[in-house]
Amino acid sequence: MEDVACEICGSAEYDLLLDKLWLCEKYNWKKEGRILFSDGVPVNYRNVCCKSCGLAYINPRMTDEETVEFYKRQYREEFTAGEKSESWKLPFPNLHLGIEIYNAVVRYDFLERLVYLKKGINTLDIGSSLGALPAYLKEKGCNAYGVELSQFADYTNKLFGIDTIFRVPFEDLKTDIKFDIITICDALEHFPHPKKALLKIRGLLKDDGIVLIEVPDIFKPHKSVLTFFSNAHLFTFSPNSIKNLLNITGFEVLHFEYGGYCMNMRVIAKKSEAKKMQFKDDFPAIVDFVSRYSKCYSAFEKYKSGSLSYESAMAVINETIPEYSVIKFLEAFRLIDKGDIAGGKGLLFECLRSDFNEESPNVQKGNIYGLLAIVSFKNGDMENAKQFMEKAYELLPRFYDFPHLAELERKGFFDFRGFVFETSLSYIGLSEIRKILKKQQS
Numbered sequence: 063m064e065d066v067a068c069e070i071c072g073s074a075e076y077d078l079l080l081d082k083l084w085l086c087e088k089y090n091w092k093k094e095g096r097i098l099f100s101d102g103v104p105v106n107y108r109n110v111c112c113k114s115c116g117l118a119y120i121n122p123r124m125t126d127e128e129t130v131e132f133y134k135r136q137y138r139e140e141f142t143a144g145e146k147s148e149s150w151k152l153p154f155p156n157l158h159l160g161i162e163i164y165n166a167v168v169r170y171d172f173l174e175r176l177v178y179l180k181k182g183i184n185t186l187d188i189g190s191s192l193g194a195l196p197a198y199l200k201e202k203g204c205n206a207y208g209v210e211l212s213q214f215a216d217y218t219n220k221l222f223g224i225d226t227i228f229r230v231p232f233e234d235l236k237t238d239i240k241f242d243i244i245t246i247c248d249a250l251e252h253f254p255h256p257k258k259a260l261l262k263i264r265g266l267l268k269d270d271g272i273v274l275i276e277v278p279d280i281f282k283p284h285k286s287v288l289t290f291f292s293n294a295h296l297f298t299f300s301p302n303s304i305k306n307l308l309n310i311t312g313f314e315v316l317h318f319e320y321g322g323y324c325m326n327m328r329v330i331a332k333k334s335e336a337k338k339m340q341f342k343d344d345f346p347a348i349v350d351f352v353s354r355y356s357k358c359y360s361a362f363e364k365y366k367s368g369s370l371s372y373e374s375a376m377a378v379i380n381e382t383i384p385e386y387s388v389i390k391f392l393e394a395f396r397l398i399d400k401g402d403i404a405g406g407k408g409l410l411f412e413c414l415r416s417d418f419n420e421e422s423p424n425v426q427k428g429n430i431y432g433l434l435a436i437v438s439f440k441n442g443d444m445e446n447a448k449q450f451m452e453k454a455y456e457l458l459p460r461f462y463d464f465p466h467l468a469e470l471e472r473k474g475f476f477d478f479r480g481f482v483f484e485t486s487l488s489y490i491g492l493s494e495i496r497k498i499l500k501k502q503q504s
């Protein structure tokens with residue numbers, strides 16, 4: 063373990079943001095905090111906030127050598143989504159592959175929407191995991207490469223028949239290829255030296271190339287505070303800090319939005335002159351937000367477990383983060399189950415007006431329209447069922463477009479229905495409605 067200074071401004075002065083070990087020990091949250099042990103002793107991955115620029119980062123942290131060792135194996139064993147799924151024979155769970163395909167589809171569509179994709183271009187995915195994004199890009203005619211340090215790199219070929227994944231730390235990658243598009247999604251926050259990583263990306267890009275970065279936003283957390291401030295996320299960026307980082311490493315932001323399976327910041331940048339740091343985050347504002355979110359999420363959890371009524375939980379939410387809408391979504395489900403269709407629908411329409419939730423706004427809205435379609439259909443209201451269904455299909459990721467889907471299922475690598483049930487996505491209900499409506503029309 064070593065102490066580090068702020069990656070962006072270099073200041074060594076910080077305030078303590080989150081003392082995770084203390085929280086974990088106090089509440090006995092072994093798994094949730096994903097405590098890492100060193101020689102049997104739990105290590106405190108404290109989150110601190112730079113006094114000068116407001117960057118949130120883990121300090122102290124593993125040395126660079128320890129970090130490389132950690133990512134070669136332990137990271138995937140401890141931090142893979144759905145790692146408890148016992149029915150899964152492969153060393154990665156169904157949920158993980160599903161989320162990866164989901165993200166690949168969404169990222170592909172995003173790059174296509176902004177007209178960056180052309181046949182024959184060179185792409186590099188940094189932290190390519192099982193390789194769903196390179197697989198999709200290759201199928202669409204790109205020369206798709208990936209770089210992945212963990213054991214997951216070895217599965218890309220088995221799953222997708224691609225052998226262009228470099229299994230090295232990105233810092234050590236040596237290649238003469240210049241890339242049109244470099245993607246680094248859910249990865250930059252894991253790098254001990256994101257500044258160095260971005261400078262290296264700059265060197266690997268063609269002059270007119272672009273980089274797509276996706277990172278969590280400290281102001282759009284999801285799940286509990288302990289899970290969100292993951293021990294593996296050495297940095298928790300904000301819109302300001304990610305823009306600072308890009309400016310000082312010689313990039314200009316072309317596009318900024320939120321997206322992905324979780325609410326990530328999604329940024330497209332191109333090479334430009336390096337600029338001075340321009341933005342600053344305020345430590346008290348971050349502390350205030352994190353503390354409000356923590357209270358809000360804890361009320362939601364108590365409601366979910368039945369120890370707090372909807373009204374009492376909503377009172378807490380209205381005092382902390384009134385836009386937090388996940389609770390209304392669940393309550394709508396309960397009302398509909400009890401037969402209060404009008405009440406449930408009313409809450410779903412309220413959810414449609416909020417964009418503070420755990421997933422990207424489009425996905426949540428797609429699921430809400432999906433649920434509205436299913437409820438309308440069950441009540442014999444075919445006209446509304448059809449309209450809501452069309453809206454849901456417009457907003458949900460086009461999972462079915464992933465080129466390897468049928469083959470993965472046939473080979474027993476992926477269970478689509480299992481994934482959909484686990485993630486409560488409304489694809490199956492929707493496709494059944496679509497089939498019946500088609501039959502009725504013909």
Ligand SMILES: [Zn+2]
Nearest residue numbers: 068071112115
């Ligand atoms: Zn700083």
